[in-house]
Amino acid sequence: MFLQLLFTGFGIGAIYALVALGFVLLIRAASVVNFGQGEFAMLGAYALVIAVNMFHLPYWVGIVLSIVVMAGFGVAFAGATYWPLRNRGGLPVIISTIGASIFLENMVLVLYGPNSEQIDGLFDNPGFDIGPVFVDSQYLSIIVVATLLVALQYFIFERTLLGKKLQATSQDKEMASLLGIPVAMMILITFAYSSALGAVAGILVAPILFVSTGMAALIALKAFAANIIGGYGSIPGAILGGLALGVVETMGAGYISVPYKDAFAFLMLLMFLMVRPQGLFGEKISEKA
Amino acid sequence: MKLLEIGNLVARYGAADVLKGLTVDVDEGEIVTLLGSNGAGKSTTLRSISGLVPNITGTIKLAGQSIVGLKPEAIVRLGISHVPEGRRVFPGLTVRENIQLGASNRKGVTRRALEDEVDAMFDYFPDLKRLEHALGWTLSGGQLQMVAVARGLMAKPRLLLLDEPSLGLAPLVVQQVFRIIADIRARGTTVLLVEQNAHMALSVADRAYVLETGRLLVSGKPDELWNNPQVRAAYLGGLSAA
Numbered sequence: 001m002f003l004q005l006l007f008t009g010f011g012i013g014a015i016y017a018l019v020a021l022g023f024v025l026l027i028r029a030a031s032v033v034n035f036g037q038g039e040f041a042m043l044g045a046y047a048l049v050i051a052v053n054m055f056h057l058p059y060w061v062g063i064v065l066s067i068v069v070m071a072g073f074g075v076a077f078a079g080a081t082y083w084p085l086r087n088r089g090g091l092p093v094i095i096s097t098i099g100a101s102i103f104l105e106n107m108v109l110v111l112y113g114p115n116s117e118q119i120d121g122l123f124d125n126p127g128f129d130i131g132p133v134f135v136d137s138q139y140l141s142i143i144v145v146a147t148l149l150v151a152l153q154y155f156i157f158e159r160t161l162l163g164k165k166l167q168a169t170s171q172d173k174e175m176a177s178l179l180g181i182p183v184a185m186m187i188l189i190t191f192a193y194s195s196a197l198g199a200v201a202g203i204l205v206a207p208i209l210f211v212s213t214g215m216a217a218l219i220a221l222k223a224f225a226a227n228i229i230g231g232y233g234s235i236p237g238a239i240l241g242g243l244a245l246g247v248v249e250t251m252g253a254g255y256i257s258v259p260y261k262d263a264f265a266f267l268m269l270l271m272f273l274m275v276r277p278q279g280l281f282g283e284k285i286s287e288k289a
Numbered sequence: 290m291k292l293l294e295i296g297n298l299v300a301r302y303g304a305a306d307v308l309k310g311l312t313v314d315v316d317e318g319e320i321v322t323l324l325g326s327n328g329a330g331k332s333t334t335l336r337s338i339s340g341l342v343p344n345i346t347g348t349i350k351l352a353g354q355s356i357v358g359l360k361p362e363a364i365v366r367l368g369i370s371h372v373p374e375g376r377r378v379f380p381g382l383t384v385r386e387n388i389q390l391g392a393s394n395r396k397g398v399t400r401r402a403l404e405d406e407v408d409a410m411f412d413y414f415p416d417l418k419r420l421e422h423a424l425g426w427t428l429s430g431g432q433l434q435m436v437a438v439a440r441g442l443m444a445k446p447r448l449l450l451l452d453e454p455s456l457g458l459a460p461l462v463v464q465q466v467f468r469i470i471a472d473i474r475a476r477g478t479t480v481l482l483v484e485q486n487a488h489m490a491l492s493v494a495d496r497a498y499v500l501e502t503g504r505l506l507v508s509g510k511p512d513e514l515w516n517n518p519q520v521r522a523a524y525l526g527g528l529s530a531a
Contacts, residue, residue: 161400164386165393168379175377177361178339178370180394180444 003133005254006247011139012208013246014146015041018201019223020230020238021153022194027233028170029190032082033094036101038220040077040198042213044070045206046108047199049117059122067199074195075188082191101220105213116212142204149200150239166190218262225269231282240280244268291353292317292448292479293338293369298347300330300337300503307333309503310347315448315481320474322482322490325500331483332374334500335450338481339371340364351448365394370446374453374483376437380426384417387425387436391443410439414469431462438469442478449473452483467493491515 019037026032044066051062081096121138128135157163168176169186177183201219209215223238226245230237245265252264272279293315300308308330315321323331337345340361349357356364365371370391378387388407392398398406411418414435420428428436434454441449451470455463463486471493474480484490491497491511498508499520507520514520 161389161403164382164390167382168390171379171381172377174341174361175373175379176390176393178341178365178373178377179390179440180362180365181390182362 001132001254003131005250007133007135008139009247009250010243011136011142011246012205012250013243014142015201015205015219015242016222016226016245017239017242018146018149018197018204019219020226020242021150021235022197022201023223023227024233024235024238025190025197026194027227028235029166030082030086030187031090032097033090034081034194035094035097035220036077036081036104037194037198037223038216038218039101039104040070040074040195041202041205041219042108042211042216043073043104044199044202045119045211045215046112046117046202048203048206049119049211052119053117059120063203066203067196070199071192071196074192077195078188078191082187101216105216108213114213116210116214118210119206121207138204138207145200145204149197162189222265225265227279228269229272229279231279234279234281237279237281244280290317291315292319292351293481294348294350294353295334295338296348296350298334298337298345298349300333300342301344302333302342307503308337308345311500311503311505313498313505313508315479317447317479318474318477319495320470320480320482320493322484322494322497323500324484324487324490324497325506327485328502329500330503331500332452333503335371335373335452335481335483338364338450339369362394365444365446368444368447369450370394370441370444370448371450372437372441372452372454374456376430376433378425378428378433378436378440381424383422383424384428384436385421388417388439388443391440392445394444406443410443413442414439430457431459431465434458434462434466435469438466438473442473446478448479448481450481450483453485454482455484455486455489463489 019041022037022040023034026034047066047069048062051057051065052059057065077100081100082093085092085096122141123137125137127137127140157167165176165181166186166189168181169183173183222245223242226241227238229244230239230241245268248268249261249265253261291314295311295313298308298311299306311330311334313323313334323334325331333342336342338349340356340359340363345357348355351367351369356367385407388410389403392403392406411421417432417435417439420432425433425436438454454466454470458466467489470480470482482490482494491514494511496508496510497514499506499514507514507517
């Protein structure tokens with residue numbers, strides 16, 4: 001039972017980690033706490049549902065379409081929420097992303113209706129047994145894809161010139177501009193990438209959860225909690241925080257109580273805020289707005 | 290030939306005029322220094338040239354072409370490289386990566402050519418070679434200054450703006466920095482230098498401008514300024530023993 005819960009916990013935790021990564025990248029590149037991050041996942045899942053269930057496109061076409069559309073959507077989102085307010089400090093942008101997330105949820109309600117959707121998993125085969133653990137193919141896919149994406153991101157950031165420019169932009173925008181790095185372009189790329197990451201999370205989680213407008217808020221809150229637990233603004237923190245959150249809530253649900261699943265996640269957040277507010281990898285800071 | 294012409298420059302931060310009608314020019318191949326006490330507007334002049342001050346009026350021309358209103362990214366592409374106050378070396382990137390990014394203003398540099406240029410920069414700054422893979426935040430003040438200058442030179446600028454390169458450095462390192470500045474000019478790059486260390490600045494400069502609260506107080510060749518009693522008393526006196 002322990003190993004089974006650990007496997008499931010890692011699967012769901014990988015989803016939180018992907019969305020948390022999107023959060024962190026925007027915090028670092030643009031100093032934006034984007035509360036629309038959960039909507040990126042929700043819209044990515046809806047895009048897949050529309051492509052596959054409505055237009056009966058092959059599953060992989062739906063996946064590619066959803067990711068491409070959501071990357072473009074990330075740029076549009078930046079244009080609407082971040083760009084007009086970029087010189088006004090952090091708070092106006094945060095509020096504008098909250099507004100955008102409410103708007104997007106309700107737009108989906110208006111256009112698509114309140115019924116939640118179901119979609120098949122990546123593979124027809126539901127899974128296989130390894131010893132006492134049933135390896136669900138969808139959870140396994142989540143873990144594999146998340147691992148690949150983290151590796152890809154590491155490669156881009158640490159091994160390519162584009163990655164260095166993105167890092168330079170996040171560390172000192174003014175200096176980056178003095179060197180001729182197109183700062184605005186770097187920030188738009190980050191928005192596109194964050195949105196695509198959210199879409200991947202939404203696509204992967206769609207067969208497990210029902211696809212509904214409610215999924216956005218829950219995923220965003222968990223991912224934000226993962227950031228706090230891992231350490232505000234830390235990339236390894238986002239990954240580990242997401243995984244820890246997934247494991248803790250799954251263990252809590254398995255051993256103690258299923259209805260309180262979400263409560264275990266937020267209990268963990270509260271404990272971190274009380275005992276180690278800087279998170280696993282964060283620096284001690286007295287104030288961060 | 291005039292490389293940089295600044296005419297009647299007014300720079301505004303909020304309601305305050307930091308520069309109140311400054312006129313400065315720099316000939317190709319010169320080292321020109323801006324002197325003055327804190328708050329005289331020296332750094333603001335450099336920041337205005339590189340496009341970091343949004344509210345400016347007046348003219349700034351590079352080789353006859355106006356650059357007022359251009360973004361910093363565009364200005365560095367035209368050949369003005371700014372090594373700002375505080376060095377601003379990216380703390381989370383290595384020395385090599387910092388220097389590589391200095392070429393971001395030039396298009397079509399292959400990865401191979403870029404690596405070769407960085408290696409050439411290590412020949413020029415041999416002390417940096419062994420720090421190649423050290424992260425920016427681990428460096429000392431003198432090392433940071435070398436990285437910042439090396440990064441600035443990677444832009445292959447026509448005009449290099451240096452803001453307080455000697456600030457906070459040990460005397461021996463200061464001398465090394467000024468030797469490098471003289472050498473950069475000898476290799477054909479024009480330098481506009483902002484300094485509080487007037488003694489050292491005048492020892493390498495061809496001409497100097499002394500600023501006071503956003504206005505030009507006096508300008509001239511170093512020996513003229515040394516012999517100007519007013520300037521000497523106000524700006525050079527305390528440093529003449531240095």
